[in-house]
Amino acid sequence: METHTTGSAAAPLLQVDGITLAFGGVKALNGVGFAVQPGSITAVIGPNGAGKTSLFNTISGFYRPNQGRILFEGADISQVHAPQRAKLGLGRSFQNIALFRGMTVLDNIKLGRHAHLKTHVLDALFYLGRARREEAALRAEIEERIIDFLEIDHIRHAPVAALPYGLQKRVEMARALAMQPKVLMLDEPVAGMNREETEDMARFILDVRAEWGVTVLMVEHDMGMVMDLSDHVVVLNFGQVIAQGTPAQVQADPEVIRAYLGSGDVGDLRQRLHAGLQGAAAEGS
Numbered sequence: 231m232e233t234h235t236t237g238s239a240a241a242p243l244l245q246v247d248g249i250t251l252a253f254g255g256v257k258a259l260n261g262v263g264f265a266v267q268p269g270s271i272t273a274v275i276g277p278n279g280a281g282k283t284s285l286f287n288t289i290s291g292f293y294r295p296n297q298g299r300i301l302f303e304g305a306d307i308s309q310v311h312a313p314q315r316a317k318l319g320l321g322r323s324f325q326n327i328a329l330f331r332g333m334t335v336l337d338n339i340k341l342g343r344h345a346h347l348k349t350h351v352l353d354a355l356f357y358l359g360r361a362r363r364e365e366a367a368l369r370a371e372i373e374e375r376i377i378d379f380l381e382i383d384h385i386r387h388a389p390v391a392a393l394p395y396g397l398q399k400r401v402e403m404a405r406a407l408a409m410q411p412k413v414l415m416l417d418e419p420v421a422g423m424n425r426e427e428t429e430d431m432a433r434f435i436l437d438v439r440a441e442w443g444v445t446v447l448m449v450e451h452d453m454g455m456v457m458d459l460s461d462h463v464v465v466l467n468f469g470q471v472i473a474q475g476t477p478a479q480v481q482a483d484p485e486v487i488r489a490y491l492g493s494g495d496v497g498d499l500r501q502r503l504h505a506g507l508q509g510a511a512a513e514g515s
């Protein structure tokens with residue numbers, strides 16, 4: 231798969247700056263910092279319990295950090311609530327699929343748009359007639375583009391609960407895209423998928439960036455996919471960034487190898503890591 235490089239001179243679209251998050255005495259995140267460049271695919275990896283989900287929840291605004299800031303398009307959004315962050319352009323999927331299982335695929339996608347609906351009373355009063363029809367038409371057009379793009383036309387009227395897991399994950403991505411995010415945050419997009427489903431999802435992630443110009447930030451355990459797709463990889467262990475850089479840089483980093491495989495001879499560990507990074511992730515957890 232082709233790797234896309236981004237200019238290092240561009241201002242970051244998203245910046246995580248010195249984030250510390252504690253649950254009681256446990257520091258889930260400890261001084262975490264990294265930047266997401268516009269147009270990049272950035273992956274956060276790390277053994278189980280490293281802090282990846284806590285980090286995603288902090289960026290989305292579900293958790294308030296004890297220290298540090300989140301900057302989006304240069305503005306400090308640390309005090310902005312989760313729904314407003316979604317409106318600003320931080321769209322996300324969840325590790326455990328968070329769809330309305332009894333509803334159809336299309337209805338789930340339509341709900342993704344609710345972050346953009348006008349809910350203020352005054353807005354609603356003036357939000358009549360032509361403007362309303364135009365927005366409804368525009369929304370329908372976007373939904374159709376997403377359905378077409380993710381190849382889910384044939385299941386648009388199917389209840390989500392009736393779909394195989396891989397397709398449910400695709401519907402979740404569709405719903406996140408319906409929010410027209412600038413950064414699409416994917417929490418373990420290929421977890422539980424078979425090889426074919428994983429390859430499909432990898433292709434969609436690349437196409438989302440290429441065709442929709444969406445920046446991608448993902449948490450993922452599948453190392454093969456992370457290394458194939460990502461421009462920038464951030465490695466967490468025990469709540470701290472232990473390495474970051476290109477896939478080649480982090481794969482060669484002794485700290486990363488130790489985090490995944492435990493202590494031992496780095497040369498030997500590196501060989502094992504290259505032989506089966508994905509198995510190593512499970513082993514290291």
Ligand SMILES: Nc1ncnc2c1ncn2[C@@H]1O[C@H](COP(=O)(O)OP(=O)(O)OP(=O)(O)O)[C@@H](O)[C@H]1O
Pocket residue numbers: 253256257258276277278279280281282283284285
């Ligand atoms: N709500 C919570 N309350 C208390 N401790 C928590 C909470 N959420 C996470 N933790 C702790 O914070 C640390 C980081 O957990 P987190 O779920 O962020 O890791 P992770 O890298 O996402 O793990 P996994 O790969 O298993 O999803 C762990 O020690 C975990 O036990």
